[in-house]
Amino acid sequence: MSDKTNDQNPELKAGQFRALTEAEIASLPGQPGNPGRRGFMKMGALAGLAGVGGTLLTGCGRGATGDQPVAGKAPAAAATSMPEGHPTEVAPGHLDEYYGFWSGGQSGELRILGLPSMRELIRVPIFNPSFAIGWGITNESKRVLGKDFPPGGDLHHPHMSQTNGRYDGRYLFVNDKTGTRVARVRCDVMRADKIIDIPNVADIHGMRVQREPRTGYVFANSEFRVPSPNDGRDLDDPKKYQTMFTAIDGDTMEVSWQVIVDGNLDNTDCDYEGKYVASTCYNSEEAVDLAGMMQNERDWAVVFNIKRIEAAVKAGKFKTIGKSKVPVVDGRHGSPLTMYIPIPKSPHGLNASPDGKYFVANGKLSPTCSVVAWSKVDDYFDGKLKDPRDAVIAEPQLGLGPLHTSFDGRGYAYTTLFIDSQMAKWNIQDAIDAYAGKKVNYLRQKLDVAYQPGHCHTSLGETRDADGKWLVSLNKFSKDRFLPVGPLHPDCDQLIDISGDQMVLVADTPVFSEPHDAVIVPRQLMAGKIKRIWDRKDPFFAETVAQAKKHGVVLEKDSKVIREGKKVFVYMTSSAPKYGLDSFKVKKGDEVTVVVTNVDDIEDLTHGFCLSNYGINMEISPQETSSVTFIADKPGVYWYYCTFFCHALHLEMRGRMLVEA
């Protein structure tokens, strides 16, 4: 245990920050008798702890200055907002400089934005069915989604595959918290190609990718403890519940191994050497109610030793659970595979710095971040460090509700303060020096954000290439920042210019629920990697191509109907403004498979196939083949028509399915 003095609050020793009491929890807005956020002025430190209240409302216009009840030594909270003429507007016809890959949260989708314009360029349905493009309707998408896929998912974290600590533009990986799933998105076509269920656990929350030597592993935290197996046993015995850390092979999308842990897992990140991955834990109490989850002054970050775990698995030191064949090793307290580092209090975000030296665990219910040196983790596993707590080399006090930290590659860190509704900029080395006893102020600036920020992310900030240009603050509340649209408000993503000494707020962007997390990638890095037209040999529809071949059908030319008993295969081309078939006839009760091949090879010339009153629509982009299978259960004439406006005669691009009674 470190005994250094906490220079931000001399009365306390390092790590001994005052956290929320139960009385304070009871006083949070939303609890009976508490005022709402609107018109609710800062009432000092206690009110400052309020979950959804606490800072002076900036209202409409340039951000007003909120005071800082806890972190007292920061420069006056800068009311730095957009100066006139700040170059964030991207003129018509000009391209954005960065891609933003954005979580869609409980919408289940991935979103691709352009920065700095913050325009949504496209949506990529993943865990959510999408009638717009037929995701969840076409056979090709159902092969990815699996049988009996749920009606949606809760997509939290999008992260791009890396090679040598740098984005490599191959894949994006995303997780579904509620569905306990991880998906992979091909960056060349921006479509999910694999979605897998994670066995033995419930609720994947944190998810990150291996940086070195490459991705490699995709690491997934399961948050909620459940019985094992979760088949009805031990319902009333939470002590028997457990959870695990999961490593997935990003190339095969098979689960490599799992590690049983104490507590529950929250967020995760890994080092720049391929040795370790660490996760925060916020319910070390293993409680099943709110009060119980907040008892401990410190929870922990657990570090996983990848090489040792691989060796244990290789040596057969694992078990399997139920029908799953995944090797499960024991990483609970005392295991040589893991290291438990005490962190105050209910830590949330965990972020590795791009210099490869540290990770930062964000306190949530403590006003601090804890900086851990990977070198000290080496020391611990080498037996040179006895007390895991001594791996903490700084604990800057930043403000209320630190949730996530990002980096600019110039030695500065940016931490979201949920309760204070602020972004704190601080210097990592200064925080280390202060923790070591030097009189130095590590806080550089606090910027009001609107309101209650969760994740933040800097351009390239999770790679060696962190460029210190842009920071986004993904805020959970928008309140009065936009025109009212009913009881459900959008969230508010804010774009902040961090290229200078001071953070400058440049744009507010309303977002549909919920922009959980995001990564920012320069367009140069993606240049030449994204296809504008499908390759006819693409694996995404290869199974459909193989089926056609068996039928002797040349998809690029033939439009014909093949009947096999009650199964009818309808093959047709599409070429603006015509389908290969003006009509086809089936019998009521037939299982009909319609296969459409877009033989147009002009960029952006997508067709649709929408079958009226049959609940079917699918996108067929240039050179793509899409198919759908359904039962023709209603007799009559049903028109199919093109849903992607392709031509002056687009409205005339249609045909009839004739269903005989």
Place this chain on the structure above:
Amino acid sequence: MSDKTNDQNPELKAGQFRALTEAEIASLPGQPGNPGRRGFMKMGALAGLAGVGGTLLTGCGRGATGDQPVAGKAPAAAATSMPEGHPTEVAPGHLDEYYGFWSGGQSGELRILGLPSMRELIRVPIFNPSFAIGWGITNESKRVLGKDFPPGGDLHHPHMSQTNGRYDGRYLFVNDKTGTRVARVRCDVMRADKIIDIPNVADIHGMRVQREPRTGYVFANSEFRVPSPNDGRDLDDPKKYQTMFTAIDGDTMEVSWQVIVDGNLDNTDCDYEGKYVASTCYNSEEAVDLAGMMQNERDWAVVFNIKRIEAAVKAGKFKTIGKSKVPVVDGRHGSPLTMYIPIPKSPHGLNASPDGKYFVANGKLSPTCSVVAWSKVDDYFDGKLKDPRDAVIAEPQLGLGPLHTSFDGRGYAYTTLFIDSQMAKWNIQDAIDAYAGKKVNYLRQKLDVAYQPGHCHTSLGETRDADGKWLVSLNKFSKDRFLPVGPLHPDCDQLIDISGDQMVLVADTPVFSEPHDAVIVPRQLMAGKIKRIWDRKDPFFAETVAQAKKHGVVLEKDSKVIREGKKVFVYMTSSAPKYGLDSFKVKKGDEVTVVVTNVDDIEDLTHGFCLSNYGINMEISPQETSSVTFIADKPGVYWYYCTFFCHALHLEMRGRMLVEA
């Protein structure tokens, strides 16, 4: 038949414009042997007819000038793009000036934008299930969607209810083309409250609302002709197919009457007196293949005489079809209820001018728009006008592929030219004078848009309050305007400032498929009409409230479980950061109904209820009650958690469903 000279092309009589030949159709891009759009230079008038090609690519940056192969007298096509410093960026914290209510096309949703920022403020799921808010999952939404609702819809036209020709902020009405449905959205909470199936017809395309004295009627065009009833009869006998025009009572959302027509119906609009509504027809041939649909040089606009139809229905001069009780009258050629006005060629958009005098039918395959005087329609029904064609009082020649026209209230019209990828500004009175033989140039400006525009809409342009501030061009192709995102490209909505003499392009906005149509409403008009918190007495969840009352449950206070045989009702409150129940227990096979009441009354403090691995998520906004019913078919421990980040302890806001085996 008018015999006036066509002053734009003296060789032809008015109305006798050259339209696309079959050879030209065959030469369109997308047909074998034709070049793609990229790098494809203007090849003159014939190439100019190409559906997806034809204009000089403006590429990246300020719009280049395309020539005008047909309409020769326009001022040089202005390359007017955004000047530096044009005030379209809405600074952080500032509010937009206008609401944009945007069609989501085949996504099935309505979108609410802010203008001039063009930011998407929120999505309103209507025909599409949405896991984000539980639309299609909650009992409340299923009551709106009906039993066995399809997985999506193709939302085309959003229009706001009017009173005396002005937006009144009560409702938005939208249609689903593929599902043959019309929905109503309450503007106070921005939620759909009624979705109805339209009987006897297929595929609702055009849809508009009655302006005078109020809405009143919602008018819906069914596009595709089908057998009647469509039960398997007459499959191979297209001559027996038919379609109808439908009037819906916007207050009760019941169908008032239907009118059988010749041809098929496309777009529709009504007058400013409550007397007439008119629809375009593009397949007067009643063909079922592409070539057949383009035979006629003229199709028509059909005008419906509302009073006469109401009188016919009242007098019992109608039939009913199958199980439907809707009165159906015959409005085919020769009927006293309708007027068929010949219009060249395959007309598409139909738009009434805000001065109440005219409607404009847009030629699509003719380079003209046809201006019809409502007064001449009076004359026709009064027996004073023999030839319906004489109701056409102008036929300005604008360019290739005129699809839709909007108005600025100052006497100018703005017409999208799909093939030319341009917006044409023209003066209505000048066009009338030119048609009458005066030497006058009605064309004011052509502006390149990117690319292939469909609908356009001016601020307040479909009401008496047309203010001439903003125009949006909803373009179907984006091509190279944005960073590449794979084979599927976004569409491109462009914002144009029309407040001055010249149109000025100020913003490009990428959009997910497909922004079919939009209306623009100033924020002042909505002030005070939009609720920020639900009223506990709201009808949206009244049925659930009534069920709780039967169970003796006070929703705002009680958290309890009630069992009735195999039905289990789980009532709980939610108040950040706690649910009223930490856990509840059911048996495998139980039908479980979870009812959550958000007792927080702080604006924006929405909660979620997401049940892991059960495919359930729902939004519960402040003071709302939401419920969901499902079968507990899997034994084990399943956590429910809050999906709308509500509090610093949001992650701890969770509980367990214990399902006994």
